Every structure is written in C-alpha cells, then in structure tokens.
Amino acid sequence: MVKKSVHEINRKIEDGSVNVVTAEEMVTIVEELGAEGAAKEVDVVTTGTFGAMCSSGLMLNLGHSEPPIKIQKIWFNNVEAYSGLAAVDAYLGAAQISDTRGIQYGGAHVIEDLLRGKEIDVHATSYGTDCYPRKVLDTIISLEDLNEAILLNPRNAYQKYAAATNSSKRTLHTYMGELLPNLGNVTYSGAGVLSPLSNDPNYETIGMGTRIFMGGTQGYVIGNGTQHSPSSGFGTLMLKGNLKEMNPDYLRAASFTGYGATLYMGVGIPIPILNEKLAAATAVRDEDIVTTIEDYAVGSRDKPVIREVSYAELRSGSVQIDGKDVPTSSLSSFKNARKIANELKAWVKHGKFFVSMPVERLCAEGSAKPMKETQVVPLVKDVMSSFVVTIKRDQTVQDAAKKIWANSFNHLTVISDSGELVGILTAWDISKAVAENCFDSVESVMTKKVLTCAPNEPVDLAARRLDRYGVSAMPVIDAQRQVLGIITSDNISKLLARRY
Amino acid sequence: MKIKITIPTERIHNPIISESIVETGILINIMVANIDSTYGELIADVNDLKFDKIKNALESRGAIVSILDRPIHRDEEECIECGACISVCPMNVYSFDDSWNVLVDEKKCIQCGVCIKMCPHGALKLGE
Ligand code: SF4
Ligand code: SF4
Numbered sequence: 026m027v028k029k030s031v032h033e034i035n036r037k038i039e040d041g042s043v044n045v046v047t048a049e050e051m052v053t054i055v056e057e058l059g060a061e062g063a064a065k066e067v068d069v070v071t072t073g074t075f076g077a078m079c080s081s082g083l084m085l086n087l088g089h090s091e092p093p094i095k096i097q098k099i100w101f102n103n104v105e106a107y108s109g110l111a112a113v114d115a116y117l118g119a120a121q122i123s124d125t126r127g128i129q130y131g132g133a134h135v136i137e138d139l140l141r142g143k144e145i146d147v148h149a150t151s152y153g154t155d156c157y158p159r160k161v162l163d164t165i166i167s168l169e170d171l172n173e174a175i176l177l178n179p180r181n182a183y184q185k186y187a188a189a190t191n192s193s194k195r196t197l198h199t200y201m202g203e204l205l206p207n208l209g210n211v212t213y214s215g216a217g218v219l220s221p222l223s224n225d226p227n228y229e230t231i232g233m234g235t236r237i238f239m240g241g242t243q244g245y246v247i248g249n250g251t252q253h254s255p256s257s258g259f260g261t262l263m264l265k266g267n268l269k270e271m272n273p274d275y276l277r278a279a280s281f282t283g284y285g286a287t288l289y290m291g292v293g294i295p296i297p298i299l300n301e302k303l304a305a306a307t308a309v310r311d312e313d314i315v316t317t318i319e320d321y322a323v324g325s326r327d328k329p330v331i332r333e334v335s336y337a338e339l340r341s342g343s344v345q346i347d348g349k350d351v352p353t354s355s356l357s358s359f360k361n362a363r364k365i366a367n368e369l370k371a372w373v374k375h376g377k378f379f380v381s382m383p384v385e386r387l388c389a390e391g392s393a394k395p396m397k398e399t400q401v402v403p404l405v406k407d408v409m410s411s412f413v414v415t416i417k418r419d420q421t422v423q424d425a426a427k428k429i430w431a432n433s434f435n436h437l438t439v440i441s442d443s444g445e446l447v448g449i450l451t452a453w454d455i456s457k458a459v460a461e462n463c464f465d466s467v468e469s470v471m472t473k474k475v476l477t478c479a480p481n482e483p484v485d486l487a488a489r490r491l492d493r494y495g496v497s498a499m500p501v502i503d504a505q506r507q508v509l510g511i512i513t514s515d516n517i518s519k520l521l522a523r524r525y
Numbered sequence: 526m527k528i529k530i531t532i533p534t535e536r537i538h539n540p541i542i543s544e545s546i547v548e549t550g551i552l553i554n555i556m557v558a559n560i561d562s563t564y565g566e567l568i569a570d571v572n573d574l575k576f577d578k579i580k581n582a583l584e585s586r587g588a589i590v591s592i593l594d595r596p597i598h599r600d601e602e603e604c605i606e607c608g609a610c611i612s613v614c615p616m617n618v619y620s621f622d623d624s625w626n627v628l629v630d631e632k633k634c635i636q637c638g639v640c641i642k643m644c645p646h647g648a649l650k651l652g653e
Contacts, residue, residue: 075605077645129647202609203643210612277605279645287645289605342611342621354612356645358605360625 055308064304073365076357080180095157119288131286133278180250184222188213193322198283216362217336221294232383238293241272311337406480409510532565545582603648
C-alpha cells in the first residue's frame with residue numbers, strides 16, 4: 026500500500042524533487058510498473074481539456090459612477106448582461122448574443138476582447154432612486170478599469186460528452202457543429218485520456234477548493250457544476266478564476282453557425298497521486314472512456330442512441346455505423362488539451378503551482394433531473410383538424426375545384442386507391458392550373474413532395490417545420506401513410522391565442 | 526488546375542462533356558458532378574497547359590467554364606486546431622497529423638464552402 030499526503034507532495038514540489046507526468050504519459054507508466062509501482066514513482070498527474078463551454082460567464086464590478094446609478098439593465102458592446110444584483114455588478118453570460126450583430130458576436134466575444142485589452146462600449150439604464158439618481162450611463166471601459174473581473178463558470182469540464190450525428194435528410198446546425206444529412210458525420214467533444222474528471226472518476230482529489238489551471242492562470246473548483254450527473258459518468262465542475270490574469274491562448278470566443286456564441290476554455294487539473302487507486306484511475310485510456318452517439322435529427326430531450334462508442338474510436342477519424350465508415354470531427358482541441366497538461370506539468374515541476382486537497386468532496390452519486398413542466402406540451406393530434414378533405418389522384422382538376430368549393434377548405438390531400446398520402450393540392454394550385462388551361466388529373470398539378478407530421482409530435486416542432494418551409498398546412502399521417510388529419514397555421518395560431 | 530463546368534438548362538441533354546473530350550483528346554478528371562434534368566455542374570481537374578483548348582471546346586457547346594483559383598485559406602491565428610472542419614469536407618482537405626495539428630491540403634479544395642460554416646472560430650475563408 027502506497028500512502029502519500031498532499032503536504033508531502035507539496036514539499037517535493039518546493040524542493041524540486043517532484044515527479045510529475047501528464048495523464049497521457051501515465052498510461053504507459055502504469056502499464057510498465059503496475060499501479061503500485063507507478064504510485065510510488067509518480068507524485069502528480071496533470072490533465073487538460075480545451076473545448077466549447079457555453080456555461081461560462083464573467084462576474085464583474087464597474088465601480089460607482091458620478092452621480093451614482095443602480096444599474097437595472099446593462100449592455101457590453103450591445104450584448105446584454107444581467108445586473109439584477111447590487112448597483113454596479115453584472116454577470117455577462119458567454120452565450121448571450123449581441124442585440125445588433127446577432128449570433129456572430131456574443132458574451133464570449135466581449136470576454137475575449139476584454140482579455141485582449143480592447144475597449145468595450147457600456148450602456149446601462151436604471152429607474153433612478155434617491156440614493157442612485159442617475160438613469161442612463163454610457164462609457165467605454167477596458168479590463169483594467171474593472172474592480173473585479175472573475176470568470177465564473179457554472180458548468181465546465183464535462184467528464185465526457187455524448188457524440189452527435191444526424192439521420193435526417195437535411196443539414197442540422199447545432200452546438201455540436203454542422204451535422205450532415207443521412208449520418209454524414211459524427212462530432213464529439215472532450216479530451217478522452219486527458220479529461221480531468223475521467224482521470225479521477227471518484228472525485229477523490231477534485232472537489233471544492235481544488236486549485237487548477239484555468240485560462241492560463243490559477244483558478245479553483247468551487248463545487249460541482251450544474252447538471253452534475255455523476256451516476257451516468259457525466260460529472261461537471263463549477264469554476265472560478267481571475268480574468269485579469271488569464272491568457273487569450275486558453276480562452277477563445279466562438280460561434281456555431283445557426284446556434285450561437287460560446288466560449289472555448291482551457292482547463293487543466295493536477296491529480297496528486299496519494300495511493301495506487303488514484304494511480305490506476307489516472308491510467309485511463311481513450312479505449313476505456315465510453316460514450317454514446319446520439320441522433321440530433323430528433324429535436325427532443327431524449328435523443329435516440331445510435332450506438333455506444335469509445336473515445337479511441339471517435340479519435341481514430343471515423344466510426345462504424347451500420348457497417349459504414351462515418352468521418353468524425355472533434356470540436357475540442359486535443360492539441361491544446363495536451364499543451365495545457367504539459368504547461369501545468371511544467372508549473373508543478375518548477376515550483377510554481379502547488380496541489381491542494383478539496384475542502385469538500387463532490388457528490389459522486391446522483392443525476393440531473395429533467396425540467397418539471399406543469400403545462401402539458403400540446404401534441405399535433407390535440408390541435409389538428411381531423412376533418413380532412415381527400416381526393417384520389419386520378420380525379421380531375423374540376424373535381425378538385427368542386428370539392429374545395431363545397432367544403433370551403435383550402436387544402437386537399439391526395440391519396441392513392443389504398444388510402445396512402447401521395448400529394449397535396451391547394452386552392453392556389455388549382456387557380457394556377459386553370460390559369461394555365463390545364464384540366465388534367467389531380468396528379469399532374471399536385472405537389473408530390475409533401476411535408477407531413479406525426480400525431481404524437483409536439484406542436485412546437487410542427488410549427489417550426491411549417492415556418493421553415495413556408496407552407497401553411499401539413500397532413501398528419503400514421504406509419505402506413507394513412508391521413509389522420511391536417512395541421513394548419515390556423516390551428517397553431519388558435520393554440521397560441523389560448524396559451525398567451 | 527481545378528475547373529468548374531456549368532451546363533445551362535437548355536444544353537443539359539447534349540453530351541457536351543463527352544464531345545469536348547473526344548474532339549480535343551484531353552482527359553479531364555471529374556471530381557464532383559451534380560446533374561439533374563434541369564442543371565449541371567461539374568468540378569474537374571485538368572492539366573494547366575491543356576486548359577485553353579478544353580475550355581474552348583466546352584464553351585463552343587454552350588457550357589460555362591471557370592477556374593477555381595480561390596482555394597480555402599485558414600487563418601492560423603484564429604484556428605484552435607479543433608478539427609471540426611475535418612468531417613464536413615467532401616474532399617478530405619483537412620486532417621490531423623501525429624501531434625494533432627490540423628493539416629490543410631488546399632490543392633484538393635473544390636470551394637464548396639461547407640467548412641466555413643462549420644468552423645466555430647471563423648478561421649476559414651475562400652482565398653482571393
Ligand atoms: S474548424 Fe476552424 S478552428 Fe477548428 S481546426 Fe478547422 S479551421 Fe481550425
Ligand atoms: S471549401 Fe469545401 S472542399 Fe474546400 S476545404 Fe472547405 S469543405 Fe473542403
């Protein structure tokens with residue numbers, strides 16, 4: 026049994042005799058020496074990760090103006106921050122987007138600009154009080170003008186993350202990047218072998234108070250992250266660090282097309298090797314870290330799992346799905362994760378960084394709950410019209426016109442002899458056919474590529490589809506393509522009128 | 526060099542490409558072809574010295590030929606070498622080397638622009 030204390034290790038850091046390796050190097054050391062031998066040899070293992078961490082933000086204090094103001098609303102370069110705190114504090118979320126520049130520029134970009142020494146426009150408003158009479162404030166600040174600029178990240182450094190793919194027929198724009206149609210690619214995030222929490226999965230040394238590498242300086246773990254889900258291997262951390270000391274190499278603003286702004290953060294955590302159990306845990310390899318590939322074609326919380334996959338396979342460049350090689354893309358940078366682990370290693374080695382034990386451990390059990398929703402989400406079948414006027418495809422345009430006239434209904438669904446949906450015809454299609462002197466069969470003038478929806482889909486999804494494709498109605502069909510009803514923008518407006 | 530051959534709607538039923546190849550004896554390497562009943566667009570590789578000749582042959586039959594000379598450009602300052610661009614590029618322009626640096630083989634680029642949208646750091650542009 027090897028037993029070391031953090032104090033012993035820190036003494037070794039002080040006198041320069043510490044043996045520190047990266048989590049990547051530790052894999053072979055444990056292979057060669059065994060866990061016990063490695064625990065004797067190695068004092069500290071460094072980890073690193075560099076990826077998109079949307080749940081980040083800057084807690085800042087502006088100092089008082091003259092006359093003073095109790096800020097109610099505030100914008101930095103037109104990105105709104107939250108200031109419902111005391112008079113001149115605000116929290117600028119990385120994912121908040123600019124009122125004027127849209128998703129290209131967000132809170133993350135303001136944070137990076139501040140760090141790079143750029144000047145930032147500040148606009149603030151207030152209702153005015155006797156003690157804080159001022160109602161409007163406009164100024165220009167840079168990082169050094171702030172009293173505090175603390176990066177406060179509620180959910181960072183996921184232990185691992187599910188990979189993403191897309192089985193639908195169109196490209197999806199997501200926080201997991203561009204997902205090509207028909208399972209065209211897989212994207213993933215996380216540093217695998219170097220991932221901090223995967224190297225200490227029982228959270229023995231990573232907890233509240235653990236000193237870490239954060240954005241190029243020393244920061245701290247201040248607790249578990251939000252949505253901490255240790256039982257499923259998706260632990261997260263809440264972190265704090267001083268932006269004024271950080272380095273833009275390790276803090277980069279980003280924007281995902283069609284999704285929005287996010288912050289790439291560099292985080293590294295040293296793991297003091299106190300015993301052989303920790304040595305064994307830090308020998309974790311990409312092969313050992315298993316996650317799932319989920320299908321983002323389904324716009325709901327529970328996405329279908331396509332398969333399980335290890336980080337080794339994800340990082341090989343392609344994964345097998347249904348016997349096909351699908352190319353993979355990493356969204357986080359392994360090169361930078363490695364750079365961080367090595368930089369932290371150098372800090373420890375040269376006596377610039379001392380390891381710490383948590384003052385309180387993170388809970389190692391439990392999982393994040395879904396949202397409690399008191400209002401039932403209406404489904405398509407709840408709002409659709411079950412009165413549908415259908416027409417057979419070989420009937421004439423004149424038959425169609427008569428039907429529309431008789432039922433004062435704008436959409437005819439066209440069905441085959443066995444009742445399957447084959448097309449849709451609107452009053453407008455008929456006017457067009459008449460204008461062009463075309464009185465053939467319905468089939469020759471109908472729209473064949475019909476957008477449809479399923480009865481159990483949430484109305485919101487159907488509404489988004491109507492909107493995206495600029496159509497006013499969609500037949501509701503079952504698995505056999507039999508028409509059950511129709512949902513129109515009218516149904517949806519009525520629902521909204523009831524809701525708000 | 527890489528060229529784009531666009532075939533307008535009214536010519537789509539003529540064997541423009543084959544005729545031009547047969548007439549000039551110049552082989553072109555077709556890398557991407559999007560052809561349907563209304564429109565055709567091909568990306569092909571052709572020997573620099575033979576470009577003028579095949580261009581004349583194609584254009585005399587109504588095709589539009591342009592040189593693809595603005596391959597993708599990566600701003601190394603902006604790039605964080607995540608590799609997000611790798612999986613979306615149809616021509617495998619991007620790859621990781623052994624040290625997880627992102628390599629860019631610009632010569633293969635057909636300027637489809639897909640990677641530009643994928644890059645979270647705005648590091649990619651079609652060059653001038
Ligand atoms: S996606 Fe952009 S940032 Fe990432 S490697 Fe490619 S060019 Fe670089
Ligand atoms: S423009 Fe298209 S072909 Fe060129 S590098 Fe980007 S994705 Fe690849």
